[in-house]
Amino acid sequence: MKSLSVIMTVFYVANVIGNAVARSKGGKMPAQPIKLYYLPPSPPCRAVMMTARALGLELDLILTNILEGEHKTPEFTKINPQQTIPTMDDNGFIMWESRAIMAYMVNAYGRDDSLYPKTPRQRAIVDQRLHFDLGTLIPKYIGLYVPMLFHGAPYNEEEAVKLNNALKILDITLEGHEFVAGDNLTIADISIIVTISNLEALKFDYSAHQNIVKWFERTKKALEPYGYEEIDKAGAQQIAGFLKKT
Ligand SMILES: N[C@@H](CCC(=O)N[C@@H](CS)C(=O)NCC(=O)O)C(=O)O
Structure with missing residues (x-):
């Protein structure tokens, strides 16, 4: 400790x-x-x-x-x-x-609603991305990495394919957009980036998903003033450190 x-x-x-x-x-x-x-x-x-x-x-x-x-x-x-x-x-x-x-x-x-828009359709898009994150992306991340991080399990190719399929959906969602719910940063980006930061730290190869690669760089920059390095990147690196210990 x-x-x-x-x-x-x-x-x-x-x-x-x-x-x-x-x-x-x-x-x-x-x-x-x-x-x-x-x-x-x-x-x-x-x-x-x-x-x-x-x-x-x-x-x-x-x-x-x-x-x-x-x-x-x-x-x-x-x-x-x-x-x-x-x-x-x-x-x-x-x-x-x-x-x-x-x-x-x-x-x-919030001084304005830009991070979580009030307009029904815009909000619905943000909500959909948040539900996708909670219901699809994260369970696939957990399926692959929790056994490895906390139970010393080996890399499981089947789980990796499932995670990759979830990433494919995110990649398609990002096509033609700057951020996950459109052209502005929202809480959906902040929610999703933590998983992608973990994948980067854990060296999961997501390079086939170029929309994600570009979005990740853009979102890191957008969150730089709000603690990206010391909060998100540092936390992801600490998680990757758990992997090395098992
Ligand atoms: N969906 C929840 C997940 C919360 C969660 O599972 N947090 C973990 C830490 S990352 C936890 O508290 N785990 C304790 C446990 O499950 O016993 C959220 O987004 O807040």
């Missing part, structure tokens, strides 16, 4: 800087910083943290080490009976599921 404490220190400093940037952006702000129960490498936590940065929201980060079972304590279970991170507490309003948290943050505190 030594490496975790180093990451925590880096995170603490980055968050202080990030919060300073957040405060300087002005706009709507919660009465007090939003509490976020999190662990740095957790992909959905990374997505929520980048969304908060993009909105200029200050977070009170509460380390919840799921590797040590801290999400199974009676105290945490009372807050979130599903025992998952990220979990948000906005002045007593509790929410879990990263996509719901991101949508709430934009709805409640």
Whole structure:
């Protein structure tokens, strides 16, 4: 857990800087910083943290080490009976599921709706991409990598084909578009990029999907001011480090 404490220190400093940037952006702000129960490498936590940065929201980060079972304590279970991170507490309003948290943050505190458009059809497209991410892309990622990362399993070609098929769908979706839900960055990009960052760190070959390759570079740049390097890339590299240990 030594490496975790180093990451925590880096995170603490980055968050202080990030919060300073957040405060300087002005706009709507919660009465007090939003509490976020999190662990740095957790992909959905990374997505929520980048969304908060993009909105200029200050977070009170509460380390919840799921590797040590801290999400199974009676105290945490009372807050979130599903025992998952990220979990948000906005002045007593509790929410879990990263996509719901991101949508709430934009709805409640966004200076505009660009990250989660209000127009029904535009919103439906963002929602569809978010559901694709949760229901298709991530299960295929999990099918291949959870056994490898946490149970020492070998690379499974069949699972890799399934993941590749999900990536193919994403690639087709991106045809002729800058971002996954059209021509603007939305929470769907922020939700999906964390998986692609993991794939890059894990050296999964997705080069056949050139729309994804180009979108990834574009989205990294768009998220650069909102902690792409220290939140997303660093977290993905930490996950890839788990692979090396097994
Ligand atoms: N769909 C959820 C997934 C949350 C989730 O499974 N988080 C993991 C960490 S990345 C977790 O809390 N795992 C604990 C467990 O399942 O016991 C989201 O997007 O928030």
